[in-house]
Amino acid sequence: MSLADQLAQRILATQFEHFPAEAIGWAKAAILDTVGVTLAGAREDAPTMAGAALGVGAAAGPCLVFGGSRRVDPLSAALINGTAAHALDYDDCSNSMGGHPSAPVLAALFALGEQSHSSGRDILTAYVIGFEVEARIGRAVNLYHYEKGWHPTGTLGVFGAAAGCAKLLGLDAARTAVALSIAASFSSGVKANFGSMVKPLHVGHCARNGMYAALLAREGFTSGAEVLEHKQGFLNVFNGAGNYDSSRLFDGWGAPFDIVAPGIGFKQYPCCASTHPAVDCMMELRRKHDLRADQVALIESWTHRRRLEHTNRPEPRSALDAKFSVQYCLARALLHGAISIDHFEGDAWKDAATHALLRKVQAATYTEAQFPPQNHFGAEVRVTLTDGRVFSAKVDQALGRDASTPLSPEMLRTKFVDCSARILSYERIERLHAVIEGFERMADVSEMTALIDTSSLAGKRRAVG
Structure with missing residues (x-):
C-alpha cells in the first residue's frame, strides 16, 4: 500500500467525533485569526494584482473575494483569498510544518464550502485533517526541507489543502490518494522569493491547486501509484534519499492531533x-x-x-x-x-x-x-x-509560537478586531466574531461570508472611518 493510500485511509477514517475539545478550540481560534488577517491583507497589492491578472479567467461564481463584494469561482477565490491571508505575513505558524498551516487550507475550504453549502462542522473536520496532513509531511521532511530552501507553506500546504478539500467533497480513499498524488506535482515555492509578493502568492497558489487536485480526483483523474515514495517522487526529489523519515507520517496519528501539540502559533506582529x-x-x-x-x-x-x-x-x-x-x-x-x-x-x-x-x-x-x-x-x-x-x-521562543506559550484569548480578539476594522464596521465585526465562536453550529458557511461581504456596507461608515 502506497504512502498516499495510507494517508487517504486515515483521512477517510477521521471524523469530527474523534477531535478533543482542545482541537476544536484551537481550530476556531485559527479560523478567527485567519479571517482577520485575510481581511487586513485583502486590499494589499499582492492579492489585488493576483485577482487582476486572472482577468476573464476568474469567472463569476458563488465565492466571496474577501475585502469587498465580488464573487467568483471557487478556484479563483482560493487563489486571491489565500494570497490575501499571507500578504501581511501575520497568519499563524506550525513548528511541525515549518510554515503557515491555516491560510492554505482555509482559503480553499471557505471557497469550496461556499459552493457546496458546507456546514461549519464539516469545514472544521476538513481543516483539522488538512492541518494534520501537512504537519505530518512536515515532520517527515523537516528540517532538511526547510534548510534546503523550500518554502514549506507552499510545498506542504498544497497537501493540506488537497486533503481538506477531499474530505469536504466526501471522496473515497482511492480518489483521496489520487488527490494527494496530484498535489505532489503541484508542490512548489522557494525561499529566495521571501520579501516579495511571490511569498504570499505561494499560499494562494497552493490553496487553489490543492482544491484543484481534489476536484480532478473527483472527476476520475488518474495519477502515479507511489508518487510520494517513488525514486523520482516527492520525498526523493524534494529532499533526497536519506533526508526524510516516512515513518513520521503515521506514528501516533491524532494522538494528539498536531493542532493540539505541539500546537498552532499565533503572531503578535505583522512580520516574519x-x-x-x-x-x-x-x-x-x-x-x-x-x-x-x-x-x-x-x-x-x-x-x-x-x-x-x-x-x-x-x-x-x-x-x-x-x-x-x-x-x-x-x-x-x-x-x-x-x-x-x-x-x-x-x-x-x-x-x-x-x-x-x-x-x-x-x-x-x-x-x-x-x-x-x-x-x-x-x-x-x-x-x-x-x-x-x-x-x-x-x-527561548516568542510568545504565541506554539501551544506551550499561547497568546491569550483577549490578545487574539484584539488582533482580530484590529485587522477586521480595516474593512468592516465594529457592529459587523462583533457579529462575525460571534458566528466564528459558534462555528461548529453553523448550518452553512455562507452565514459567515455574508458578514464579510461589504455590499451591505455601502454608504455606511466602516470601522476605519
Whole structure:
C-alpha cells in the first residue's frame, strides 16, 4: 500500500467525533485569526494584482473575494483569498510544518464550502485533517526541507489543502490518494522569493491547486501509484534519499492531533515569525528600562542561523523586505513599543528615524553557549547606551509560537478586531466574531461570508472611518 493510500485511509477514517475539545478550540481560534488577517491583507497589492491578472479567467461564481463584494469561482477565490491571508505575513505558524498551516487550507475550504453549502462542522473536520496532513509531511521532511530552501507553506500546504478539500467533497480513499498524488506535482515555492509578493502568492497558489487536485480526483483523474515514495517522487526529489523519515507520517496519528501539540502559533506582529523572539526581547527591555532611541549606542541581536539566513537585512529595499529585516523590526520596536501594520504600509519603511537606528543594529547567529543545540526559536538582545550602561534580555521562543506559550484569548480578539476594522464596521465585526465562536453550529458557511461581504456596507461608515 502506497504512502498516499495510507494517508487517504486515515483521512477517510477521521471524523469530527474523534477531535478533543482542545482541537476544536484551537481550530476556531485559527479560523478567527485567519479571517482577520485575510481581511487586513485583502486590499494589499499582492492579492489585488493576483485577482487582476486572472482577468476573464476568474469567472463569476458563488465565492466571496474577501475585502469587498465580488464573487467568483471557487478556484479563483482560493487563489486571491489565500494570497490575501499571507500578504501581511501575520497568519499563524506550525513548528511541525515549518510554515503557515491555516491560510492554505482555509482559503480553499471557505471557497469550496461556499459552493457546496458546507456546514461549519464539516469545514472544521476538513481543516483539522488538512492541518494534520501537512504537519505530518512536515515532520517527515523537516528540517532538511526547510534548510534546503523550500518554502514549506507552499510545498506542504498544497497537501493540506488537497486533503481538506477531499474530505469536504466526501471522496473515497482511492480518489483521496489520487488527490494527494496530484498535489505532489503541484508542490512548489522557494525561499529566495521571501520579501516579495511571490511569498504570499505561494499560499494562494497552493490553496487553489490543492482544491484543484481534489476536484480532478473527483472527476476520475488518474495519477502515479507511489508518487510520494517513488525514486523520482516527492520525498526523493524534494529532499533526497536519506533526508526524510516516512515513518513520521503515521506514528501516533491524532494522538494528539498536531493542532493540539505541539500546537498552532499565533503572531503578535505583522512580520516574519523569525524576527519575533528578538522583538519580544526588545519590547521587554524598552518596557523594563524605559529605553529611548536617543539613548542607544549599539543594539546586538542573536538568533538561530536558520532564522537569520532570511532575516539579516540591514538595508531593507521595500515594505515587504522590511518584514524580513530583524534590524528594521528591532528599530521599530524600540521607537514605538509596538510593531503595527502601518509600519509596513506605503513608504513607511523609509522612515528616517527608523533608518538612523538601523545603523546601530548588529545581527548575528547565537552559539551553543547561549542556547542549547535543539533550540532554534530563541533570541538574545543586548542594548548598550551612550552612558555605558548595558541591558540584555533573552527568550527561548516568542510568545504565541506554539501551544506551550499561547497568546491569550483577549490578545487574539484584539488582533482580530484590529485587522477586521480595516474593512468592516465594529457592529459587523462583533457579529462575525460571534458566528466564528459558534462555528461548529453553523448550518452553512455562507452565514459567515455574508458578514464579510461589504455590499451591505455601502454608504455606511466602516470601522476605519
